Amino acid sequence: MLSKGLHHYWNDIINTMHEGLIVIAPDGTIVMANQSFELLTGYTSTDLIGKPCTMLDCDACEHAIQSEIKQNWWCALFDPNHPGIKQCQCNLTKKDGTYMPALKNACVLRDEQGNPLGSVETITDISELRRMDQEIAHLSRQLNSEEGFYGIIGTSSIMQQVFDIILKVGSSNAPVIIYGESGTGKELVANAIHWSGMRKDKAYVPFNCAALNESLLESELFGHVKGSFTGAYRHRIGRFEAANGGDIFLDEIGDIPLSIQVKLLRILDSKEFERVGEHKPIKSDVRIITATNKNLEQLVAQNKFRDDLFFRINIIPIFLPPLRERAEDIPVLVNTFINRLMSKTGKNITGLSKETMGLFMAYKWPGNIRELKGALEYAFVIAEKGLIHINHLPRKVTMKSGINESAPLVAGPALTNNPLSLKKDELISALQQSNGNQSQAARILGVNRVTVWNRIKKYNLNLKKIIIS
Numbered sequence: 001m002l003s004k005g006l007h008h009y010w011n012d013i014i015n016t017m018h019e020g021l022i023v024i025a026p027d028g029t030i031v032m033a034n035q036s037f038e039l040l041t042g043y044t045s046t047d048l049i050g051k052p053c054t055m056l057d058c059d060a061c062e063h064a065i066q067s068e069i070k071q072n073w074w075c076a077l078f079d080p081n082h083p084g085i086k087q088c089q090c091n092l093t094k095k096d097g098t099y100m101p102a103l104k105n106a107c108v109l110r111d112e113q114g115n116p117l118g119s120v121e122t123i124t125d126i127s128e129l130r131r132m133d134q135e136i137a138h139l140s141r142q143l144n145s146e147e148g149f150y151g152i153i154g155t156s157s158i159m160q161q162v163f164d165i166i167l168k169v170g171s172s173n174a175p176v177i178i179y180g181e182s183g184t185g186k187e188l189v190a191n192a193i194h195w196s197g198m199r200k201d202k203a204y205v206p207f208n209c210a211a212l213n214e215s216l217l218e219s220e221l222f223g224h225v226k227g228s229f230t231g232a233y234r235h236r237i238g239r240f241e242a243a244n245g246g247d248i249f250l251d252e253i254g255d256i257p258l259s260i261q262v263k264l265l266r267i268l269d270s271k272e273f274e275r276v277g278e279h280k281p282i283k284s285d286v287r288i289i290t291a292t293n294k295n296l297e298q299l300v301a302q303n304k305f306r307d308d309l310f311f312r313i314n315i316i317p318i319f320l321p322p323l324r325e326r327a328e329d330i331p332v333l334v335n336t337f338i339n340r341l342m343s344k345t346g347k348n349i350t351g352l353s354k355e356t357m358g359l360f361m362a363y364k365w366p367g368n369i370r371e372l373k374g375a376l377e378y379a380f381v382i383a384e385k386g387l388i389h390i391n392h393l394p395r396k397v398t399m400k401s402g403i404n405e406s407a408p409l410v411a412g413p414a415l416t417n418n419p420l421s422l423k424k425d426e427l428i429s430a431l432q433q434s435n436g437n438q439s440q441a442a443r444i445l446g447v448n449r450v451t452v453w454n455r456i457k458k459y460n461l462n463l464k465k466i467i468i469s
Contacts, residue, residue: 091235206251224275249289254293330360379393
């Protein structure tokens with residue numbers, strides 16, 4: 001009695017499922033689809049029933065290769081030698097032409113003689129899972145970046161102005177372009193624009209435009225359909241499709257070829273694009289954030305960048321200052337990076353010596369924050385504990401810039417004009433390391449030999465006792 005009742009309400013039962021479900025006949029015809037499948041794909045039962053399942057354009061379907069030595073099975077799943085069960089991740093094409101990332105479970109139903117009666121497929125939309133994976137990855141990267149403004153470290157007035165602009169553009173859909181030298185933190189600014197803005201609950205897709213050649217770049221940005229070119233074995237969701245509803249960050253926008261610039265202009269104007277190998281327009285509602293370390297106006301004058309695209313992306317410019325123009329931020333940056341490196345390495349390195357901090361303040365940092373961070377990472381490898389001294393730094397940082405790269409950098413006015421900055425214990429430590437060699441001790445401390453000699457006299461040090469100890 002119960003089984004008869006269940007059979008009577010079978011359609012109601014399957015329509016309560018959260019997953020999409022379709023039943024496919026042995027010839028590949030769709031014979032049933034539940035309501036969840038309709039909601040997921042945008043197709044109605046009328047659109048589906050009686051139509052071949054290939055209309056869904058699943059990029060994981062196992063179409064048999066027709067040949068004289070193979071059985072004439074339209075799908076390998078129905079082959080008697082196939083286990084008849086398959087689970088995979090795939091991309092289904094929805095009615096509006098967009099791709100839906102899905103987890104598909106397929107099972108062939110057979111009679112007592114093993115003949116296929118059809119197959120049942122359940123479809124789970126995993127697009128939200130992919131978005132959550134992306135957010136988790138972002139949060140993981142931010143675990144060590146909790147200080148400052150969305151991971152951006154800076155207390156100078158010029159950086160406070162940048163933070164203020166970031167907060168204001170977050171409530172806008174207008175394109176943003178970030179100008180700045182390499183290593184100034186343009187990617188962090190783009191992250192902050194997204195996570196402080198009204199699209200923060202949607203996708204954030206970063207991409208470096210200089211990473212790929214023209215053909216691969218087009219596929220990465222706009223996606224491609226299976227078979228559109230050699231090696232295109234599956235559908236690919238492009239960055240613009242993945243960012244639908246959210247923000248896309250295009251770093252190194254000045255390196256994009258002219259042919260791709262035309263397509264970017266179309267997206268900005270009409271919010272439409274076409275996948276590689278397909279001529280069906282796809283809608284994508286994204287806010288574009290770009291960044292460059294190049295002079296785009298100069299590229300426009302050289303006909304290397306389209307002027308119409310330049311005017312479309314240059315709506316809200318943000319200018320990131322180089323580190324040499326915000327030297328007052330160096331101490332807080334140093335403290336932040338040292339704390340992170342101490343936590344990561346377990347080394348008891350407490351900070352910079354006064355001479356080293358003076359060098360950091362005087363150095364021009366052509367590689368900006370990235371170079372500063374790299375110098376400290378190098379120092380953490382060389383130094384054992386205590387303070388970081390000048391001899392613990394990379395050679396490039398300790399050399400005179402543009403004068404004589406083979407000559408050690410003497411401590412400069414801020415240091416040599418302040419002889420009291422050389423502490424007695426630091427001097428003794430340097431003399432012990434150099435076995436009493438005053439020239440070598442001077443190099444260790446980043447000062448000249450005369451300063452070392454004067455300090456030995458000032459502190460009335462006995463070199464023999466220092467060497468023996």
